[in-house]
Amino acid sequence: MTWALLPAAGSGRRFGGEVPKQYLRAAGKPLIEHALDALLSHPGVAGVVVALSADDAHWPGWTRLHGKPVVACTGGGERADSVLAALHALPETIADGELLLVHDAARPNLRAGDIAKLIDAAGACADGAILAAPVRDTLKRAAADATIAATEPRDGLWRALTPQAFRRGLLRRALEGAKAAGIAVTDEAMAVERLGLRPLLVEGREDNLKVTTPADLALAEFLLARRA
Ligand SMILES: Nc1ccn([C@@H]2O[C@H](COP(=O)(O)OP(=O)(O)OP(=O)(O)O)[C@@H](O)[C@H]2O)c(=O)n1
Numbered sequence: 001m002t003w004a005l006l007p008a009a010g011s012g013r014r015f016g017g018e019v020p021k022q023y024l025r026a027a028g029k030p031l032i033e034h035a036l037d038a039l040l041s042h043p044g045v046a047g048v049v050v051a052l053s054a055d056d057a058h059w060p061g062w063t064r065l066h067g068k069p070v071v072a073c074t075g076g077g078e079r080a081d082s083v084l085a086a087l088h089a090l091p092e093t094i095a096d097g098e099l100l101l102v103h104d105a106a107r108p109n110l111r112a113g114d115i116a117k118l119i120d121a122a123g124a125c126a127d128g129a130i131l132a133a134p135v136r137d138t139l140k141r142a143a144a145d146a147t148i149a150a151t152e153p154r155d156g157l158w159r160a161l162t163p164q165a166f167r168r169g170l171l172r173r174a175l176e177g178a179k180a181a182g183i184a185v186t187d188e189a190m191a192v193e194r195l196g197l198r199p200l201l202v203e204g205r206e207d208n209l210k211v212t213t214p215a216d217l218a219l220a221e222f223l224l225a226r227r228a
């Protein structure tokens with residue numbers, strides 16, 4: 001049975017403000033609740049572990065949502081530490097061969113069709129799978145003075161999204177290995193890739209945005225309000 005891990009221990013430095021962005025509201029609900037609803041309303045997801053900051057003052061204390069278990073744990077200094085903490089907080093009954101979905105609490109507009117596509121793809125690929133979107137803009141590398149230093153080739157480039165899906169044993173081995181090697185990974189796939197494995201890219205919706213800045217919140221509000 002597939003569980004989800006929800007890293008939600010960030011402080012939102014790039015967003016600014018007093019309230020961590022995962023608790024800011026869009027279309028009447030905190031971003032974290034939109035993410036939890038998307039995951040737990042999917043029939044293929046059995047429960048979720050949420051990694052919270054040690055000083056989180058906003059977590060409502062949910063223990064069940066959509067009739068499924070919600071387990072809270074304390075995250076770490078980096079996103080990867082929080083994912084590892086959530087991994088260790090999973091019920092022991094979940095076998096190493098079970099699939100896990102890791103999803104950012106800051107991505108509120110996850111849709112059921114993308115969850116289904118990802119679970120299907122990851123179920124057929126031992127190396128795992130991630131939602132991603134092909135790069136459609138021309139990419140420029142900036143010089144120190146903010147002028148264009150170069151145009152980077154974009155063929156074959158994708159933007160990694162979440163959820164990212166890996167079996168429990170592989171995810172633990174990959175994240176613990178990266179941590180032991182002192183390698184900072186910005187997503188789960190990066191840790192798996194360094195083991196020489198090649199997770200699948202599953203094309204996901206472009207509107208599965210990560211709320212990082214205030215402009216992103218306005219877009220999230222627009223997208224989520226249209227769904228209500
Ligand atoms: N130590 C951390 C850092 C981030 N996250 C989570 O990882 C997701 C993606 O991270 P990001 O968008 O970078 O969130 P923040 O770290 O809060 O943002 P910033 O980098 O601007 O501080 C978010 O749901 C965030 O809560 C986490 O669980 N633990």
Ligand SMILES: C[C@](O)(CO)[C@H](O)COP(=O)(O)O
Pocket residue numbers: 079104159160161162186187188210
């Ligand atoms: C995991 C992620 O959302 C994939 O694009 C991204 O790497 C998170 O980056 P952040 O700087 O921790 O938001």
